[in-house]
Amino acid sequence: xxxxxxxxSMYRSREGMGVWEHRGKVAAVGxxxxxxxxxxxxxxxxxVGAWSIMALRNAMADAGVTPxxxxxxxxxxxxxxxxxxxxxxxxxxxxxxxFVQTDDPLDGIAKLSVDWxxxxxxxxxxxxxxxxxxxxxxxxxxVAAQVVGDGLAHTVLVLKAWHNLQGRYYQGGQNxxxxxGGTSAMRSLWGAPACYGTALQFAEYCHKYGKxxxxxxxxxxxxxxxxxxxxxxxxxxxxPEELTDEDYQLARxxxxxxxxxxxxxxIMCAASYLFTTAERAKDMKQKxxxxxxxxxxxxxxxxxxxxxxxxEAECALTGRKIYEGxxxxxxxxxxxxxxxxxxxxHQFHIEGLGYRGIxxxxxxxxxxxxxxxxxxxxxxxxxxxxxSGRSRFWMHTxxxxxxxxxAGGRQITGVxxxxxxxxxxxxxxxxxxxxxATPD
Amino acid sequence: xxxxxxxxxxxxxxxxxxxxxxxxxxNCSKCDRLQHPPAQECGQCKGxxxxxxxxxxxxxxxxxxxxxHDCPIRLLQDDQPFNVAVIMLDDDPGIxxxxxxxxxxxxxxxxxxxxxxxxxxxxxxxxxxxxxxVI
Numbered sequence: 001x002x003x004x005x006x007x008x009s010m011y012r013s014r015e016g017m018g019v020w021e022h023r024g025k026v027a028a029v030g031x032x033x034x035x036x037x038x039x040x041x042x043x044x045x046x047x048v049g050a051w052s053i054m055a056l057r058n059a060m061a062d063a064g065v066t067p068x069x070x071x072x073x074x075x076x077x078x079x080x081x082x083x084x085x086x087x088x089x090x091x092x093x094x095x096x097x098x099f100v101q102t103d104d105p106l107d108g109i110a111k112l113s114v115d116w117x118x119x120x121x122x123x124x125x126x127x128x129x130x131x132x133x134x135x136x137x138x139x140x141x142x143v144a145a146q147v148v149g150d151g152l153a154h155t156v157l158v159l160k161a162w163h164n165l166q167g168r169y170y171q172g173g174q175n176x177x178x179x180x181g182g183t184s185a186m187r188s189l190w191g192a193p194a195c196y197g198t199a200l201q202f203a204e205y206c207h208k209y210g211k212x213x214x215x216x217x218x219x220x221x222x223x224x225x226x227x228x229x230x231x232x233x234x235x236x237x238x239x240p241e242e243l244t245d246e247d248y249q250l251a252r253x254x255x256x257x258x259x260x261x262x263x264x265x266x267i268m269c270a271a272s273y274l275f276t277t278a279e280r281a282k283d284m285k286q287k288x289x290x291x292x293x294x295x296x297x298x299x300x301x302x303x304x305x306x307x308x309x310x311x312e313a314e315c316a317l318t319g320r321k322i323y324e325g326x327x328x329x330x331x332x333x334x335x336x337x338x339x340x341x342x343x344x345x346h347q348f349h350i351e352g353l354g355y356r357g358i359x360x361x362x363x364x365x366x367x368x369x370x371x372x373x374x375x376x377x378x379x380x381x382x383x384x385x386x387x388s389g390r391s392r393f394w395m396h397t398x399x400x401x402x403x404x405x406x407a408g409g410r411q412i413t414g415v416x417x418x419x420x421x422x423x424x425x426x427x428x429x430x431x432x433x434x435x436x437a438t439p440d
Numbered sequence: 441x442x443x444x445x446x447x448x449x450x451x452x453x454x455x456x457x458x459x460x461x462x463x464x465x466x467n468c469s470k471c472d473r474l475q476h477p478p479a480q481e482c483g484q485c486k487g488x489x490x491x492x493x494x495x496x497x498x499x500x501x502x503x504x505x506x507x508x509h510d511c512p513i514r515l516l517q518d519d520q521p522f523n524v525a526v527i528m529l530d531d532d533p534g535i536x537x538x539x540x541x542x543x544x545x546x547x548x549x550x551x552x553x554x555x556x557x558x559x560x561x562x563x564x565x566x567x568x569x570x571x572x573x574v575i
Contacts, residue, residue: 170512178515179444179564182451186477189442189568190524190538191511199506200526207551253521256507256547300483303476303536305526307503 003114003130006074006143011296011431012325015317020293020325022149024439027281027288028400030063030274032056033232036389037268039164044098048079048163049108051270053121056157059272064285065155067123070274072153073130074144076137076160077112081266081390082169082194085110110163117159129153136160137271137393138339138423138431142294144275145433154277160393161270169266170194187304192255195342197305199258202344204308206257209361213249213257216343218367220248220261223340223380226373227387229409232397234267234389264341264385271393273400278439287404292419292434293325299428311427312360315352318432322353322421326434330354334417335378335402337395338432339424341385348427350379375414382410382422395422396433403437443515444564451478453493458567461559465535467494474532498557499530500571505541505549515563521546527555527571539571 012020034051044050052075060067085091091105099108100119107116114130129152133140137160144158170193174180180188206212224243227233235241243261251260274284281288299314301307306314323329330353338349347363356377358366371379382398385391401407402417411417423432447455457464465474468482470490481488505525511517522540529535541549542560555571562568 171514175512176514177443179446179562182445182447182455183477185443185445185568186451186454187538188513189445189562190540191508191513191516191522192506192524192538193508193510193512196506196508196524200504203506204504253507253509255524256509256521258506302483302534303526303528304538305536 001114001118001127001130003132005132005134010143010146012294012321013296013298015321015324017325019327022145023292023327024290024436025278026145026148026275026291027278028273028275028291028435029281029284029286029288030059030065031397031400032058032060032062032272033397034270036232036234036237038234038238039166040268042092042095044095046268047095047109048112048161048268048270049099049116049120051268052112052117052159052161055161055270055272056117056121056159059157059274062286063274065274067121068125070124070155070157071126071128072147072156073114073117073127074133074140074147074156074158075112075114075117076135076140077132078135079110079112079161079163081162081164083163083165083167084173085165086172112161136425136431137396138425138433141273141396141433142296142431145291145294148275148277154280156275157272158275159270159272162268162391164266164268195258195263196255198342198344199255200305201308201311201348203257205347208308211364215364215367216262217245217248218371219346219379220343220386221245222371223383223386225383226381226410227383230383230388230394230398231408233383233387233394234265234269235387258342258344261386262343264390267389267391269389269391271391271397273396289400289403290436290439292328292436293322295321295325295423295432297428297430301428306428311348312352315348315427318430319352319354322432322434328419328434330357332419333421334415335381335412335420337380337382337384337399337420337422339384339392339395339430340380341390341392341425343386345424345427346380349424352427353421373410373412373414378412378414381407381412392425395424399435403435441515442560442562442568443513444562445566445568447566450480454478455566457493457495458559458569461567463496463498463557463569464493465496467492474535476535476537496529496531500527500555501530502549502551502553502555503528503536504551507547523547523549525549525571537569537571541573542570543572
């Protein structure tokens, strides 16, 4: 089967498109996760391929669907956290030989193809439609929703997996060389780490609105708390440590004003969701969660890094598109699970949504109020990447589970879980899904 | 010290000009619009036939900055912490360039201050644009 990337026509990128034509007609039913690990131990059973298979099988079992009933697959083929297999390192033959291989020996180890999955999951006999989505689960969800809505497949597994190899991320490759190419040098010569651009926007935000870094503390504490109640997450599984105000406020800077805890920890993990039609979902094992809309943000900044004005304009546009296509208003949101890895994205996202009536410049004051899962204004009940490590999918799992009433210790109690929104990553460049407990 | 730069065909005019202590930025003559980093096509009209290189005044202002404490580039790690500022060019404030702001103490960056371009040699002798606060 030849698999290509989803065409631009599958995304809802513009304002003015009206209510999504498949609103309430596509549902998420099953959720499947692998375990998490900080870095790969180079064993076959913990490879990104093995964990992808595990997540897919768990999603099918969760939905009560047999493998032969699945007819579609939407996956993200890029699995790196920023770690690439070193050119001078021998290929892991024992891992390669443990699976049925494609013509790329790193398939299933440092990348993932549909072909590799189908070779190693012979039980998936009914797949006749597949697509790739770039980068994130958020993107793959948009594609899968449209695939089911358009009738291209009726029962679709969506997958995102991450590999993380030994060594500190982004410290190898060209960053370790004495000289680099002219195109890369335009941006990278000055040594700014990944969080730098967001830190700049946050600095401008604080200056404009009279806020400061310490005001992020309640959000960080809340996110870790919620993450520790996410049994599938990294911190819950490996380092169940709550954070204190001092932990956050005294942490070392990475790129001031972003410190260690403003950055998400890169990990290995995989997750899968089972999407189907609202009609078929009625007969499955779990309560259907209906998709009201999906939205794409594809804005490009004029300069090297987005300005605060550009960020706020795009977040506001994204909020308008989310509500327009879902046929709802901000007042209809029970909770939000917008992206947080880096933490300093989150206030832009929820201000753009106008979550609980906040506007630009209000989020850090909002964080000083009750933002817990027990309160009336839950913020990031998943705990996000900060609460469970860099997967960019905890927010989606949590949104589905909140609306199914099976979020366990994270279940929001201060408000009924009826409609939620999740998505990211960047304010300029993200994908969002609106979820609902009912199709109407 | 900064990594050296190996000019490629696409960016060679920028780096050649830097070696002559000149700052040039890609411009679409059809749209009369500067863009940086350079691209194969104009970000506005999407055409590639009208791209040229235009010399800048070498003056700008500090838009914003961060202080890097955990740098991924090996050759810069001994210099941590250091400033990385965003400069907006007077010729077009939409055009940004990064700078270590040589001569400005760490985390004492005068946001909004006027700066002017200087050219700094890297490990392989290639010069790169840097910016100094105008006193």
